[in-house]
Amino acid sequence: MNRQHIIILGGGQAGLQAALSLRELGFSGMVSIITNEPGLPYQRPPLSKGYLLGKMRAGDLALRPADVLAQQNIALIAGEAISIDRRARQLSLADGQRLTYDRLIIATGSRGRLCPLPGADLPGIYTLRSKADADALGAGLAQLAQAGHKAPVLIMGGGFIGLEFAAVATESGFACTVVERGTRLLERALSPESAGYLQQYHEQRGVRFHLATQVAGFCAGEQGQVGSAQLTDGSTLAAQLVLVGIGGIANDELAAASGLACDNGIRVNACLQTSDDAIFAIGDCARAPHPLAPAGLRLESVGNAIDQGRLVAANVLGEGRVWQAIPWFWSDQGSEKIQMVGLGAACEQSVIRGDVMQGRFSVFCFQNEQLRAVESINRPVDHMLARKWLEQGLSPTPDQLADPNWDPKSLSKSSASPPVPG
Ligand SMILES: Cc1cc2nc3c(=O)[nH]c(=O)nc-3n(C[C@H](O)[C@H](O)[C@H](O)COP(=O)(O)OP(=O)(O)OC[C@H]3O[C@@H](n4cnc5c(N)ncnc54)[C@H](O)[C@@H]3O)c2cc1C
Structure with a gap:
């Protein structure tokens, strides 16, 4: 085993944890992380909180400094994986490299659900998943702030990312409206008591909510940027910046194209192994049976990425540990x-x-x-x-x-x- 090459596809929270845990468990073979994002693996939670407010610098986002990866002999390979040849156990990258693995851990994460509405491609409409997204959104806010008036910001989706951004936008002085199609906020995630409390909290800070209605489309303003949104209830809201926060989708297309079972995430067994013995999947992209959800559970949380990163390292090295960690999550809103x-x-x-x-x-x-x-x-x-x-x-x-x-x-x-x- 110690002469083998373990490739981790995806250099996020789960992928990095798996690499570090392999070393902690004594694996001395090759460990490579393939990443399609620039720089070191970084934490995403601050992107919708302190980083956007300028309370955290880009350098502080890194999950580990570069010298830790070097000391641990973990190779960080920049590139976009484009296919998995399961028979040859090879991963192809967009730049033509072909890398051979003995075991592959897929940790490709998730992406923001796209908004398929008329006008959704107008400048001024953002999503928030990556550091690049946060930088673009921060620049958009800064540009509006320079214009010197309380520009209206619209948030599509009253979930965690939408509400965290609402707190940032109001703290930065913007007039903020959230449009949520559910009859209340955080319908699938929190009890009515907690969600009601949070709605009141944001309302006291000036956020306005339009519940049980949806955005039907966007129109351009004077500069060609987004200027307003039409809602399905017939009303129109001014919006000079829009954040689309309507949930995440697993990045499972590469796995599906290689013939691995996928269904709202890469299907793995309780040991996080796919139908191919040599391939495992973890983090936001994986859907595994759990004692609390035997039909399968896909979580998007730091706690889950860490738990599964640790567990998969043990299982790749031959243990048969079962995923049964109790899910946990946090959100900071103002x-x-x-x-x-x-x-x-x-x-x-x-x-x-x-x-x-x-x-x-x-x-x-x-x-x-x-x-x-x-x-x-x-x-x-x-x-x-x-x-x-x-x-x-x-x-x-x-x-x-x-x-x-x-x-x-x-x-x-x-x-x-x-x-x-x-
Ligand atoms: C703005 C924001 C705020 C959040 N706040 C919280 C919070 O407060 N609390 C909490 O618990 N969780 C929070 N989360 C969720 C948490 O950050 C994620 O659940 C966690 O990062 C998942 O880790 P992961 O490794 O599975 O995926 P990711 O961290 O997304 O990493 C996946 C990596 O794989 C790369 N990749 C994908 N496809 C390829 C390919 N073909 N080739 C090469 N690389 C590829 C991706 O670009 C990415 O770098 C937040 C997420 C976001 C976006």
């Missing part, structure tokens, strides 16, 4: 710190602890009286405790949590409600 753990989509009952009015509370989500997910707003202690509970299979009862005098730290295996399968 002063608000939102943390989530577990999967809350199918929850039937929720209990709130803390003070919603003060903006410090957690929503504990239950299904069959079992704790399934916890959302914490400015309550990091709850989040850490809930992570421990869910990782250990512990569940307080809804009654315990509803009792303000009950001490969550007192929950132990003996006092927890017995686990219910599923």
Whole structure:
């Protein structure tokens, strides 16, 4: 094994983690990361937060300094992979290189869903996935700011990236409107309680929301840039800059073209291995069965990229570890710190602890009286405790949590409600 060449396709959070973990586990063969982005692997979360606000410099985005990669003998190869020849175990790059692998880890991430509407190609309409996107968006904001008036900014999609950008835009002095086709914000990601609180928070900062309606198209303004958006409810909104934040799509086309099973992500088994024994897939591009979602789960989060990067390294080296890490995620919106753990989509009952009015509370989500997910707003202690509970299979009862005098730290295996399968 130690004479083998492991190629990691994609130099993002998951790909870099896999490379570092291979070395931590003692693999001394060749490790190469193929990346189609310039520079070192970098973190994406600041792109919609501190980096756009100018609170973080480009150099600080790198996940590891260059000398760490050199010390670990991890080769970073710049290039766009264009095909996988599974029979020959070769990866072709756009510049003509053909690289032979013994094991291939696909970590190609995801991209922003495109907006197929009339006028969507007008200058001034942006997406936000990469550093290049953030630089273009930041330049667009700076140009509007120079014009010296409170230019209207429109955000298409009331998800995490849209709301994080809304916080940035208002902090930078822009008038900001969010158009969301759902009847509330973050419909698939957060409980109505947390989403309602966040809507109020943004409204207090001046953000206007148009819910249960959609953008139908864009029109050019005086300079040929975007100037307005028409909504399906018949109204027109002025918009001198637009961010499209309507979800992500797995970068799985290369895998699909090589005959690997794909369906909203590259299908892998619980050990993150594709139908080809020599190929694994991780991070945003992979869809794997999970104890909480046996039919398959594709997550777009840093926590998942790190967990799967570590796990795949062990499995490539011959272990058979199963992916069962409890999902977790965070989002910073202005002063608000939102943390989530577990999967809350199918929850039937929720209990709130803390003070919603003060903006410090957690929503504990239950299904069959079992704790399934916890959302914490400015309550990091709850989040850490809930992570421990869910990782250990512990569940307080809804009654315990509803009792303000009950001490969550007192929950132990003996006092927890017995686990219910599923
Ligand atoms: C703006 C933004 C804010 C975010 N904020 C948060 C947050 O607050 N909290 C959180 O938990 N998560 C957040 N995320 C999500 C998190 O950053 C991602 O889930 C994580 O980066 C996924 O890692 P990955 O390695 O799977 O994919 P990526 O980091 O996207 O890396 C994939 C890499 O593969 C490259 N690639 C693709 N195809 C090819 C090819 N053919 N050849 C060569 N290279 C290729 C891509 O260009 C990219 O560099 C955010 C994401 C974005 C975009």
